[in-house]
Amino acid sequence: MSMTVFQALNGATFAALLFIVASGFTLIFGLMRIVNLAHGALYLVGGYLGLVVAGRSGSFTLALVGAAIAIAIVGFLTYTLLLRFVGGNVLRQVLLTLGLALVLDDLALVIFGGDAFTVPIPETLRGPVQIGTLVYPKYRLFLLLFSVLVFIALALLLRYTRLGALIRAGVDDSEMVDAMGIDIRRVFIYTFMVGAALAGVGGVLGGAFLTLYPTADSDILVFSLAVVIIGGRGSLVGTAIGSLFVGMLATFGQVWFPELAYFVIFGPMALLLAFRPLGLFGKTA
Amino acid sequence: MSAAPPTEGEAGWEAVAPARRRTPAASRTRIVLAVIFAALLVAVPFVVPGYKTSLVIETLIFATLAMSIDLLAGYAGRVSLGHGAIFGIATYVVLYHVTTNAGSPWVGMLLGVVAATLAAVVFALLAIRTSGVYFLLLTLALGMIVWGMCLRWTSVTGGENGLRGTVAPAWLSPQPVFYFFILIVTSVMTWLMWRFARSPFGLTLQGIRESESRMRALGYNVPLHLFIAFTVSGFFAGLAGTLYAFFNSFVSPATVALAQSVEGLLMVIVGGVGTLFGGLVGAAVIIALENVVSFYTERWPMVLGLMFIVTMIFAPEGLLGWGRAVLARRASRKES
Numbered sequence: 001m002s003m004t005v006f007q008a009l010n011g012a013t014f015a016a017l018l019f020i021v022a023s024g025f026t027l028i029f030g031l032m033r034i035v036n037l038a039h040g041a042l043y044l045v046g047g048y049l050g051l052v053v054a055g056r057s058g059s060f061t062l063a064l065v066g067a068a069i070a071i072a073i074v075g076f077l078t079y080t081l082l083l084r085f086v087g088g089n090v091l092r093q094v095l096l097t098l099g100l101a102l103v104l105d106d107l108a109l110v111i112f113g114g115d116a117f118t119v120p121i122p123e124t125l126r127g128p129v130q131i132g133t134l135v136y137p138k139y140r141l142f143l144l145l146f147s148v149l150v151f152i153a154l155a156l157l158l159r160y161t162r163l164g165a166l167i168r169a170g171v172d173d174s175e176m177v178d179a180m181g182i183d184i185r186r187v188f189i190y191t192f193m194v195g196a197a198l199a200g201v202g203g204v205l206g207g208a209f210l211t212l213y214p215t216a217d218s219d220i221l222v223f224s225l226a227v228v229i230i231g232g233r234g235s236l237v238g239t240a241i242g243s244l245f246v247g248m249l250a251t252f253g254q255v256w257f258p259e260l261a262y263f264v265i266f267g268p269m270a271l272l273l274a275f276r277p278l279g280l281f282g283k284t285a
Numbered sequence: 286m287s288a289a290p291p292t293e294g295e296a297g298w299e300a301v302a303p304a305r306r307r308t309p310a311a312s313r314t315r316i317v318l319a320v321i322f323a324a325l326l327v328a329v330p331f332v333v334p335g336y337k338t339s340l341v342i343e344t345l346i347f348a349t350l351a352m353s354i355d356l357l358a359g360y361a362g363r364v365s366l367g368h369g370a371i372f373g374i375a376t377y378v379v380l381y382h383v384t385t386n387a388g389s390p391w392v393g394m395l396l397g398v399v400a401a402t403l404a405a406v407v408f409a410l411l412a413i414r415t416s417g418v419y420f421l422l423l424t425l426a427l428g429m430i431v432w433g434m435c436l437r438w439t440s441v442t443g444g445e446n447g448l449r450g451t452v453a454p455a456w457l458s459p460q461p462v463f464y465f466f467i468l469i470v471t472s473v474m475t476w477l478m479w480r481f482a483r484s485p486f487g488l489t490l491q492g493i494r495e496s497e498s499r500m501r502a503l504g505y506n507v508p509l510h511l512f513i514a515f516t517v518s519g520f521f522a523g524l525a526g527t528l529y530a531f532f533n534s535f536v537s538p539a540t541v542a543l544a545q546s547v548e549g550l551l552m553v554i555v556g557g558v559g560t561l562f563g564g565l566v567g568a569a570v571i572i573a574l575e576n577v578v579s580f581y582t583e584r585w586p587m588v589l590g591l592m593f594i595v596t597m598i599f600a601p602e603g604l605l606g607w608g609r610a611v612l613a614r615r616a617s618r619k620e621s
């Protein structure tokens with residue numbers, strides 16, 4: 001019994017990480033229709049940056065902030081230097097980000113090599129915590145809390161700020177927003193930066209318990225894709241539900257069918273798609 | 286370019302514009318060129334035996350994969366990132382049958398093609414409901430499932446170690462014999478794909494690429510056409526995969542990984558989407574480059590990534606398309 005609870009918590013905390021990464025992905029996908037296949041690479045690079053910052057300064061907070069800012073800048077450069085030139089054609093954008101992912105991964109491999117690294121976490125988050133009869137790592141609970149805060153922050157941003165209103169309007173009809181005299185390009189840039197920053201933060205958080213290794217980016221990208229495909233483009237609630245679904249399936253799948261874990265995740269996803277091609281909360285464009 | 290944001294309608298890939306009607310002299314030049322090209326291909330194992338011939342063999346196999354991707358991307362307007370997985374399934378099945386089951390390579394080849402075609406059927410059933418970027422996402426995810434299963438299902442696939450064993454029967458082992466075996470099979474496949482693309486069915490696919498709703502209004506069964514196109518495309522990808530098993534005698538998760546689909550797609554794009562034979566050009570360029578680059582540096586993935594970025598920004602219509610565009614511009618300048 002307590003084993004099941006333990007696994008469920010593992011699933012929930014993995015879902016928490018997935019939510020942070022996938023919400024950045026879905027923001028960009030929802031507003032700009034860009035499937036940023038470099039999102040996993042941004043996660044990995046963010047994680048490595050966090051590793052360096054945490055190693056030098058000894059501060060986990062600084063690592064999170066540093067990775068967020070640095071990856072937001074990478075996102076800014078990606079958008080203004082590369083994606084701007086292929087504007088209009090979605091497939092060209094997708095394939096360009098795929099190329100970028102290959103370059104970033106290889107750069108990371110050159111600099112950090114093939115070994116697995118763990119981002120050091122502060123003393124206060126180390127060790128287990130006891131809830132009733134259950135002993136559980138403190139850090140993973142922190143991650144759960146952190147993702148809830150991210151969810152609330154994003155929900156508030158989308159609901160109450162001007163940028164949020166513009167993003168929501170843009171998800172529904174970006175041409176109309178543009179026609180109303182609003183500089184949609186700028187909204188695009190901000191969104192891309194926020195989305196990228198979330199990947200960077202995810203990298204630091206994930207790097208602290210899943211470790212960072214050369215193919216970590218594809219692993220997280222596949223799961224994020226699954227989350228977004230299930231949840232639907234540009235929906236925060238959809239992403240949260242999708243994350244929980246994928247996080248739980250991934251965790252229990254590994255316990256029940258270790259060899260076929262991947263199939264356990266994607267079988268239901270494929271079935272869902274057969275009935276709702278745009279995901280649970282997806283809207284037609 | 287105005288600030289107009291991208292819309293879903295622009296998600297399709299513009300295929301390279303068809304060549305202009307040829308004068309008799311131009312078509313004679315083409316026949317001569319084709320004969321010279323065929324002669325060069327036949328001469329390969331005698332002129333450059335050894336390593337370089339094996340590179341040409343690899344090129345022929347991957348050209349078949351690239352062309353199978355182009356059948357979908359160039360004619361039906363559906364860009365797939367799952368074909369590397371379909372290709373790799375066939376490779377896995379052949380090697381499993383020959384090594385673990387100690388079966389005949391020809392039966393293995395048959396089973397491999399059947400397995401790949403079945404996988405394509407499953408992919409198609411799910412993917413034909415979507416288009417544009419969703420199609421790409423879905424085929425990517427489906428390909429990743431195959432990769433994940435090949436990696437984790439250790440008892441069957443050998444996990445990361447993969448499967449190793451000689452597939453080709455003894456009489457195929459001299460290199461020239463093997464070369465001609467591959468050349469004949471891939472030539473027949475190319476001819477079949479060309480026939481398929483030029484058939485009324487292929488024209489219908491092009492119609493779907495241009496306007497799905499119009500084709501539906503004309504009474505065409507669009508999902509059925511896409512389903513058949515995907516399955517046929519998967520059949521050819523699978524056949525290329527079985528040949529790869531004969532050639533490589535080894536398969537690992539890398540064969541079904543995303544990188545394989547990506548490389549196949551890049552071959553199509555470099556050669557020109559919708560040109561079919563461009564796949565051969567693309568395969569030759571990429572494989573030649575891979576070997577040259579690997580000679581100097583281990584950073585092939587980085588070069589591949591940079592090529593993707595540069596191609597997308599500067600020459601999305603590929604080398605053949607780019608060449609044709611330049612020629613057309615020059616021709617129109619001459620006429621005016």
